[in-house]
Amino acid sequence: MELCLLTLISMTVIGVHCDGHSLRYYYTRVSDKGLDIPEFSIVGYVDGREIMNYNSESHRARPVTQWMEKNEGPEYWEGQTQNLKGTEPVFKHNVRTVMSRFNQTGGIHIVQVMYGCELRDDGSTAGYNQHGYDGRDFMSLDTQSAIWIPTMNEAQLTTQRLNSPEVRSGERNKNYLENECIEWLKKYIEYGREDLEKRVRPEVKVWGRRQSDGATRLQCLVYGFHPRAVDVRWMKNEADHVPSDERTPILPHPDGTYQMRVGVEVPTTEGDAYSCHVEHSSLGEETLIVTWEPDNDNGNGLSIIVIIAIVGAVVVIVGALGGGIFVYTKKRRGYKTARTSDNNSDSSNNPKA
Secondary structure, eight states, X not given: OOEEEOOSTTSOOOOTTOOOEEEEEEEEEESSTTSSSOSEEEEEEETXXXXXXXXXXXXXXXXXXXXXXXXXXXXXXXXXHHHHHHHHHHHHHHHHHHHHHTTOOSSOOEEEEEEEEEEOTTSOEEEEEEEEETTEEEEEEETTTTEEEEXXXXXXXXXXXXXSTTTOHHHHHHHIIIIIHHHHHHHHHHHHHHHHTOOBOOEEEEEEEEOTTSEEEEEEEEEEEBSSOEEEEEEETTTEEEOOSEEOOOEEOTTSOEXXXXXXXXXXXXXXXXXXXXXXXXXXXOOEEEEOOXXXXXXXXXXXXXXXXXXXXXXXXXXXXXXXXXXXXXXXXXXXXXXXXXXXXXXXXSOOO
8 A cells, every 4th residue: 555645735726825724633543553653643734734633552642833832722622532432432443434445354444634714815715525435535525515526436324314304414514514614714814924824936947867768857846835826837048848758746844845857858959948936925926937948957967955955845744753643645746625615623524434
């Protein structure tokens, strides 16, 4: 089973200059202790910034940002700890139930849930609650109809029960996402507004490497920017977009900024100029353009600054792995926002399968 570390790739970015806010929680339950990670873990994010986490080894909900620790006292974190301790057996039950749907009696299997809400600049909201199993979509909540939708045959029994008149789980989840989740998001925004709304201009490095087939592979590394939303593309002669065949996730740095890299392969011909174009909210209406200069490219691919940038992001990811945080690899990356618009960890938001 291929596992992918939890970066921010599973958060859909809507627009380059999207200045709205989001609150998301990621729950992961592993069926067996065969992996060197906690069996159960939860991570909460505001605008892609980790604000809290909990896992089955520490058995403690803890703040990650200073502004969460400052504004919510010991009683809050003790309450969160007790809520999440109660959620652990729910997910243990869920992974066993889903295994039975697939007639599985052993092996390492993973149940994951992502839910959250968004508050956009125009005042509109959106919510989502999506479940996955072993790298595949399992079911999701249609928040317009408050109905759970199965995305594979094995989820039919689960969604039938959750949608039944006796349970009506979707209605409770819809209500949480549209009301309570938004209220917690507003509170967290106020706590961390200075941090969340800071603007840091990106740095850009470009380089190229000749391939054996006569083509040249160009790379554009954009790093040190905040907030996370960014648009990076290669252009030919500043007019024609060159579709990328290599685009990394947007990765976090220890200082709270982000990086990403975009690669393309182009013919090794003279006369055409290639440049990397970056749009980011810190730039206003400006587009940051960095042109690749083949005569000045040493061909080694990575400068010291590039190496430092990549290592910085790797350190953050390895730290996340040490905390037992990961997501499954999906055929299509990212969750789609549900069709409508704090950590409420009761069974209504984490329904039993």
